[in-house]
Amino acid sequence: MILFALFLGLFNACRKEDSPPEIRPSQTNNNGAPTPYSLQLPAHFNLLPPPNIPDDNPLTVEGVELGKKLYYEKKLSQGGPFEGRACASCHLQSKSFYSNSPFSMEVIPHFNLAWSNQFLWEGKIRGSLEDVMLFEVNDFFEADLSAIREDAKYQQLYANAFTDDSINSKNTAYALAQFFRTMISANSRYDNYLKMLWGGNVEGAKLSNQEMRGMEIYLNEGKGDCFHCHGGLDNPLLTNNAYVNNGLDQFPDSGLAKYTKRAEDLGKFKTPSLRNLLFTAPFMHDGRFVTLEEVVDFYADEVVLNSPNIDGNMLKVRRLNRQERSDLVAFLKAMTDSSYTQNPAFMP
Structure with missing residues (x-):
């Protein structure tokens, strides 16, 4: 009970009466620029450090939209060892973006990863969500992006999301990272x-x-x-x-x-x-x-x-x-x- 009281005191000391905290990434308001996306954090996440959002990948409405579409896109695995699969093939929303693993290690569910700086069970990737998404695109899926490059809908989505509208590994990973930052579970x-x-x-x-x-x-x-x-x-x-x-x-x-x-x-x-x-x-x-x-x-x-x-x-x-x-x-x-x-x- 002593420990419980200490934690309660900590919460009361840090309590705020205003609305839940927001993160508003800086964004140049040039005509045609992507629309800033405000990440609304649950109030009880206030004691956590804010998620790291790199200056070169601010959250945008268009970036998150593209990232979500790529998360479910089987074309992302074309030509690689997991051809015909998408991120969502192993990470099912109905199971908290988890599924039983076909590999020797269990699948790690996808939620609240915006607060991580090292990833995977064995810590193979250290850094940001951008780093681990680059690993997923280049090394895990070994993505051949040609089918996505030829898709007119994706051409428009990438143009909407990035001032450099290239359909390449970096922009693909950065869009996925933006979507991952929105995947917050906080309602138990x-x-x-x-x-x-x-x-x-x-x-x-x-x-x-x-x-x-x-x-x-x-x-x-x-x-x-x-x-x-x-x-x-x-x-x-x-x-x-x-x-x-x-x-x-x-x-x-x-x-x-x-x-x-x-x-x-x-x-x-x-x-x-x-x-x-x-x-x-x-x-x-x-x-x-x-x-x-x-x-x-x-x-x-x-x-x-x-x-x-x-x-x-x-x-x-x-x-x-x-x-x-x-x-x-x-x-x-x-x-x-x-x-x-x-x-x-x-x-x-």
């Missing part, structure tokens, strides 16, 4: 709770008594102690976006070390968000756990303490009885934002 019942803490007038379902007990376990260093990696009441992303070894195996997969070539990074994988878990089973980078109950049991009973580079928070003893485990699972489910899976702004 737990979000409603945070909004009320923030001082907002929130309508909608509240947390149940069981979910409130689960939240106390989540925030309690002597119980669940989940917040060190997945964020407390001041972090609605529900991840610290760090790379850690959570003690899955005595001889873990390479993880981050695959790219850094450093022994101290062996077994470290990206901490996933706990948001929308009802849509994103199975869990862990390799999908080894099918249910949330299995995940909670692992952290309570099965952490491999001699796993190399194990994160210090994994070495704590988590003594949770059956009721406490059930309460924690109930709270995790309350982080589900079903509206995100039905938001027409993200539909083709």
Whole structure:
């Protein structure tokens, strides 16, 4: 309860009474220039640093529109190893832009990535959304853009979105990055709770008594102690976006070390968000756990303490009885934002 009070105090200290924050990228108002797009952030995202929007890729209505169309465009994979597929082929909106992976690692769902600066389970790409989208276009899809270049509709869309209207890898990646910045999930019942803490007038379902007990376990260093990696009441992303070894195996997969070539990074994988878990089973980078109950049991009973580079928070003893485990699972489910899976702004 002490920790809870501290977080509550932090929220009240930072509370603002004005409208939700906006990000208005600078844009030259030349005739024919793209229309600036104001990114409306949920009020309880106020404590987060604002998403990084590069000066050379301001958000525009036309850029976001093009990026969304490209997200669903199978022509993007023409000539590459995944010909006939689009981003949306593996990232289904009905599953929070996730799907069961045909590869050795699970698909990472697409939401709230505007706050990341390193991407993919093993941290292959460090930098901005533009950097990871360039990787997707050039290296993952190995995109042959000829079919898109020949499409009159795309010729107009690129001309609308960029003063340099070239249909090339850079503009393609930049448009995708703009769309990704708008993909914000922030409307679960737990979000409603945070909004009320923030001082907002929130309508909608509240947390149940069981979910409130689960939240106390989540925030309690002597119980669940989940917040060190997945964020407390001041972090609605529900991840610290760090790379850690959570003690899955005595001889873990390479993880981050695959790219850094450093022994101290062996077994470290990206901490996933706990948001929308009802849509994103199975869990862990390799999908080894099918249910949330299995995940909670692992952290309570099965952490491999001699796993190399194990994160210090994994070495704590988590003594949770059956009721406490059930309460924690109930709270995790309350982080589900079903509206995100039905938001027409993200539909083709």
